Amino acid sequence: MARAGPLFFDVVYARTTMTPLDAIILGIVEGVTEYLPVSSTGHLILVSRWLGLAGGEEQRKAIDTFNIVVQGAAVLAVAGLYRRDVFAMIRAILASTGIMRPAVTHRRHLRFARNLLLSFLPAAVMGLLLGDWFEARFFAPVPVLIALGLGGAAMIALAPWVRKRAEDSSGSGRDGSTLTAPLAVSVGLMQCLALFPGTSRSMMTILGALTTGMAPRDAAKYSFLLALPTLGSACLYKSYGLWKSGGMLEQLGGWLPLSLGMLAALVSAALSVRWLISYLGRGGIAIFGWWRIGLAVVLGTGIWQGWMSL
Numbered sequence: 001m002a003r004a005g006p007l008f009f010d011v012v013y014a015r016t017t018m019t020p021l022d023a024i025i026l027g028i029v030e031g032v033t034e035y036l037p038v039s040s041t042g043h044l045i046l047v048s049r050w051l052g053l054a055g056g057e058e059q060r061k062a063i064d065t066f067n068i069v070v071q072g073a074a075v076l077a078v079a080g081l082y083r084r085d086v087f088a089m090i091r092a093i094l095a096s097t098g099i100m101r102p103a104v105t106h107r108r109h110l111r112f113a114r115n116l117l118l119s120f121l122p123a124a125v126m127g128l129l130l131g132d133w134f135e136a137r138f139f140a141p142v143p144v145l146i147a148l149g150l151g152g153a154a155m156i157a158l159a160p161w162v163r164k165r166a167e168d169s170s171g172s173g174r175d176g177s178t179l180t181a182p183l184a185v186s187v188g189l190m191q192c193l194a195l196f197p198g199t200s201r202s203m204m205t206i207l208g209a210l211t212t213g214m215a216p217r218d219a220a221k222y223s224f225l226l227a228l229p230t231l232g233s234a235c236l237y238k239s240y241g242l243w244k245s246g247g248m249l250e251q252l253g254g255w256l257p258l259s260l261g262m263l264a265a266l267v268s269a270a271l272s273v274r275w276l277i278s279y280l281g282r283g284g285i286a287i288f289g290w291w292r293i294g295l296a297v298v299l300g301t302g303i304w305q306g307w308m309s310l
Helices: 020-033 040-050 057-069 071-081 083-096 106-138 141-167 181-195 201-211 216-244 246-251 255-281 286-305
Strands: none
Touching (some): 020 057, 020 071, 020 255, 040 057, 057 216, 071 255, 083 106, 083 216, 106 216, 141 201, 141 216, 141 255, 181 216
């Protein structure tokens, strides 16, 4: 029986192409986990291995690319949910160039857009310099399990602090538009830690925004909007490589699985974001830590006991 890759249930056979059902499953996993602080990349790596979609080096590269490209649908979900903020920032940028008349909230939305750019730049630079290096060495189950466990422990430890912040209804009045430039960059540096798979971009940016004084709901909103340039640029970069390499697209089963995966991610991401905003508003965060630890323990035990293979 052929092995499926680094992580593998013995009942699953390695396959050479992705089916529409595979793509839908991966799309749902991406949409549900992209904005939850549980690491979508880590879950996608584990699920694609479990489905038997990593038989060889080229196949692993194709699936890893699919896992990043499908994030584009999750980006569209956030852009749709926060379309008023997105349009207001675009208008503020155009107004600053004289193309449009400034709105009443011009300065606020212009600062918000500036801060998102400052938070995006560290990850953009680090991604270009070290992205391929991290993918080659750490996009595998064991590093993911370690990051899931450590991140889960950190979230459980920080849960009382987050709950207290949520209970302080007055808060500090800080949101994405009130950040200073150094604080915006600090959130971006936290985002860089998510280059290690299993860490969770959402977790790091939400925690980073919380340390600046934001309430959990505002921190989540900033994290979601920061995903637009961060995930959007990564998606475009990987999509170009996918389009340029016809062989890689064939390994993914053509455009149909890719389209179905993106549709599944779009719907599930929109539902996930709506729920998470409400949950974080009540100070909930420990549940994600316990999920991360539980998943790491179960899969780690499977590897140790031999019913999963490395």
